[in-house]
Amino acid sequence: xxxxxxxxxxxxxxxxxxxxxxxxxxxxxxxxxxxxxxxxxxxxxxxxxxxxxxxxxxxxxxxxxxxxxxxxxxxxxxxxxxxxxxxxxxxxxxxxxxxxxxxxxxxxxxxxxxxxxxxxxxxxxxxxxxxxxxxxxxxxxxxxxxxxxxxxxxxxxxxxxxxxxxxxxxxxxxxxxxxxxxxxxxxxxxxxxxxxxxxxxxxxxxxxxxxxxxxxxxxxxxxxxxxxxxxxxxxxxxxxxxxxxxxxxxxxxxxxxxxxxxxxxxxxxxxxxxxxxxx
Amino acid sequence: xxxxxxxxxxxxxxxxxxxxxxxxxxxxxxxxxxxxxxxxxxxxxxxxxxxxxxxxxxxxxxxxxxxxxxxxxxxxxxxxxxxxxxxxxxxxxxxxxxxxxxxxxxxxxxxxxxxxxxxxxxxxxxxxxxxxxxxxxxxxxxxxxxxxxxxxxxxxxxxxxxxxxxxxxxxxxxxxxxxxxxxxxxxxxxxxxxxxxxxxxxxxxxxxxxxxxxxxxxxxxxxxxxxxxxxxxxxxxxxxxxxxxxxxxxxxxxxxxxxxxxxxxxxxxxxxxxxxxxxxxxxxxxxxxxxxxxxxxxxxxxxxxxxxxxxxxxxxxxxxxxxxxxxxxxxxxxxxxxxx
Numbered sequence: 001x002x003x004x005x006x007x008x009x010x011x012x013x014x015x016x017x018x019x020x021x022x023x024x025x026x027x028x029x030x031x032x033x034x035x036x037x038x039x040x041x042x043x044x045x046x047x048x049x050x051x052x053x054x055x056x057x058x059x060x061x062x063x064x065x066x067x068x069x070x071x072x073x074x075x076x077x078x079x080x081x082x083x084x085x086x087x088x089x090x091x092x093x094x095x096x097x098x099x100x101x102x103x104x105x106x107x108x109x110x111x112x113x114x115x116x117x118x119x120x121x122x123x124x125x126x127x128x129x130x131x132x133x134x135x136x137x138x139x140x141x142x143x144x145x146x147x148x149x150x151x152x153x154x155x156x157x158x159x160x161x162x163x164x165x166x167x168x169x170x171x172x173x174x175x176x177x178x179x180x181x182x183x184x185x186x187x188x189x190x191x192x193x194x195x196x197x198x199x200x201x202x203x204x205x206x207x208x209x210x211x212x213x214x215x216x217x218x219x220x221x222x223x224x225x226x227x228x229x230x231x232x233x234x235x236x237x238x239x240x241x242x243x244x245x246x247x248x249x250x251x252x253x254x255x256x257x258x259x260x261x262x263x264x265x266x267x268x269x270x271x272x273x274x275x276x277x278x279x
Numbered sequence: 280x281x282x283x284x285x286x287x288x289x290x291x292x293x294x295x296x297x298x299x300x301x302x303x304x305x306x307x308x309x310x311x312x313x314x315x316x317x318x319x320x321x322x323x324x325x326x327x328x329x330x331x332x333x334x335x336x337x338x339x340x341x342x343x344x345x346x347x348x349x350x351x352x353x354x355x356x357x358x359x360x361x362x363x364x365x366x367x368x369x370x371x372x373x374x375x376x377x378x379x380x381x382x383x384x385x386x387x388x389x390x391x392x393x394x395x396x397x398x399x400x401x402x403x404x405x406x407x408x409x410x411x412x413x414x415x416x417x418x419x420x421x422x423x424x425x426x427x428x429x430x431x432x433x434x435x436x437x438x439x440x441x442x443x444x445x446x447x448x449x450x451x452x453x454x455x456x457x458x459x460x461x462x463x464x465x466x467x468x469x470x471x472x473x474x475x476x477x478x479x480x481x482x483x484x485x486x487x488x489x490x491x492x493x494x495x496x497x498x499x500x501x502x503x504x505x506x507x508x509x510x511x512x513x514x515x516x517x518x519x520x521x522x523x524x525x526x527x528x529x530x531x532x533x534x535x536x537x538x539x540x541x542x543x544x545x546x547x548x549x550x551x552x553x554x555x556x557x558x559x560x561x562x563x564x565x566x567x568x569x570x571x572x573x574x575x576x577x578x579x580x581x582x583x584x585x586x587x588x589x590x591x592x593x594x595x596x597x598x599x600x601x602x603x604x605x606x607x608x609x610x611x612x613x614x615x616x617x618x619x
Binding site (some may be wrong): 001004006007011053079093096240244245248249251252253254255256257262276 | 351387566578582
């Protein structure tokens with residue numbers, strides 16, 4: 001019987017500082033043992049416990065896509081004990097990963113549909129995983145139109161800037177990057193995510209939207225999608241809660257009868273409507 | 280099924296003999312309390328007591344448990360070892376309510392997809408000898424309201440029932456039958472079994488506390504926002520006694536401890552009664568006051584567990600009622616909810 005609490009050994013092979021405030025970094029982790037990589041079979045939307053012995057564990061969404069073999073990536077904001085230690089780490093450090101945990105974006109359901117990806121600030125991590133998964137040459141034809149609306153407060157707070165530039169060049173993605181307020185060098189769009197969604201106005205026909213962002217962004221974006229005709233079954237998001245075990249035992253991340261770690265983190269708005277509002 | 284008769288006075292000696300061979304957890308008197316403890320080799324357990332103050336869950340799900348160890352290297356802290364194997368053991372003297380708690384905990388710790396190896400291994404290595412309640416010991420006993428009974432065999436490997444001067448010993452599982460050799464060779468027959476059934480029926484009659492626990496699930500389904508939650512918690516001190524003594528409460532925290540180059544990851548019991556339990560790094564807390572925490576405790580036991588496992592997460596032992604320092608009574612809460 002496999003012990004679900006023992007982390008998989010990984011090495012930090014690349015650290016990228018994502019934002020000009022320097023408090024969000026992406027960590028690329030490579031498996032120390034080849035067989036662990038084979039066993040770590042995941043889908044976009046899942047998360048893992050980043051495990052630093054001596055400090056503890058932090059549940060973080062997987063930002064890389066399964067179409068990128070050889071490593072996992074996690075984009076982490078410096079906040080508590082574990083994430084601060086992570087931010088002080090150097091390339092070459094050994095640590096642990098426990099996962100993949102939770103459900104995923106509903107890939108099978110998304111197939112054959114037009115996908116609208118809406119992200120705000122640093123909550124773009126598992127959406128980036130999903131996007132890279134969908135636009136991979138093996139997968140692109142399985143999905144319809146892909147529309148992305150991604151916003152941050154300032155240009156310096158946009159994450160994955162190099163990748164956004166690459167996506168911009170593609171003709172098979174309708175990419176809309178926006179900032180609340182630009183600066184002297186910013187030539188792109190200005191405006192809040194809900195307003196940009198309204199402007200872009202993706203059709204709700206055969207379409208699903210996946211939304212991640214700060215609560216205030218979600219609160220104002222949802223009405224836009226209701227107006228566009230999206231049903232609650234076709235608006236999908238991901239929840240966060242304080243977690244420890246990640247496998248539905250330790251008892252703290254439940255919303256009603258559902259454990260965010262095990263039954264989530266991905267829920268449709270229709271599913272969330274049936275749950276209590278305790279998150 | 281094998282059945283044996285022993286003399287009542289012989290029971291403690293038999294358990295002492297088992298404790299000479301393998302690890303035995305049993306009730307012992309410690310200062311003013313009766314507590315489950317590891318029995319010293321050859322030591323005698325109590326055989327006459329109401330119930331223990333602590334629930335026996337500690338033996339499968341320790342209050343504080345080492346999960347793994349790690350050590351410092353040039354490239355950071357690395358994993359250096361798992362917790363050791365679980366020794367073969369006997370848990371003697373569990374009351375039927377406490378034995379039944381393990382069946383409820385199995386549902387959570389031994390699910391199809393995610394298996395809690397720490398609990399499962401200790402549970403599998405332990406044989407449970409239950410002492411049936413011939414006379415339910417407390418006025419706060421309410422096992423019959425939550426699906427149990429004073430002579431319930433759920434979770435029991437060997438059941439011992441006092442029948443006058445003797446004890447009827449029933450070996451209910453293959454694990455239990457391995458202990459057969461300790462209990463002599465006086466076989467019991469149908470007469471003793473009939474007597475045991477009669478004792479069981481009599482014991483059920485003696486339970487004085489009845490609550491509509493099985494009826495409140497549909498009421499809880501639609502009353503998450505009911506004003507009653509604003510009053511239930513008011514005198515709660517958030518001490519966590521109810522959850523720590525509860526045989527079915529299973530929430531835990533995981534933390535790391537280091538000394539020099541070495542360290543351990545341990546898990547400790549945690550409690551939904553504590554403010555930090557759900558406090559997030561950002562400062563946001565989805566259960567910000569004791570109101571939400573009491574709602575969680577009540578809902579978890581009488582609704583969420585029923586939703587997930589079709590069972591109420593309460594065995595009616597009454598410990599939370601007896602030991603709450605401000606006399607919050609789950610029986611009253613359940614009864615009040617049934618009248619909403």
